[in-house]
Amino acid sequence: MTDTRTVKRGDRYPVLLTASMALTGATVRLLARGEYDSTGIELGCTFDGAEVTHVLDGTLDVGTWLLEVEATWPGSPPTIATFPTNQHGESQYVVLVVEPDLG
Numbered sequence: 158m159t160d161t162r163t164v165k166r167g168d169r170y171p172v173l174l175t176a177s178m179a180l181t182g183a184t185v186r187l188l189a190r191g192e193y194d195s196t197g198i199e200l201g202c203t204f205d206g207a208e209v210t211h212v213l214d215g216t217l218d219v220g221t222w223l224l225e226v227e228a229t230w231p232g233s234p235p236t237i238a239t240f241p242t243n244q245h246g247e248s249q250y251v252v253l254v255v256e257p258d259l260g
Contacts, residue, residue: 161251167258167260169215173208175208176238177242181206186229187224188200189253191218224250
C-alpha cells in the first residue's frame with residue numbers, strides 16, 4: 158500500500174512522516190525527487206522520536222514527488238536506514254502530489 162498525499166501548490170502546513178523506529182541520535186534528511194527525475198532535493202525537516210515533520214512552504218513545483226527519510230547514526234561504519242520500507246524491508250516512498258492552485 159502506497160502512502161499518497163495530495164496538496165495544492167502554495168499550501169503551507171506541516172506534513173508528517175513516520176519511520177518504523179525511533180530516530181534518536183541520528184542525523185535525519187528528508188529527500189525528494191520528481192517521479193521521473195534522476196536527481197533529487199533535500200527538504201527541511203525536524204524530527205521527534207519516529208515522527209519526521211516537513212512544513213510545506215509553497216515552493217514545490219506541481220507534479221508527483223517521491224519522498225524518503227534517510228537516518229544516519231554515528232559509528233564506524235555509520236548505520237544508515239531509509240524509510241519508509243514495507244513489511245519485507247523493501248524500499249518504498251511517500252508520494253506527494255502537488256496539484257495546481259486555482260487562485
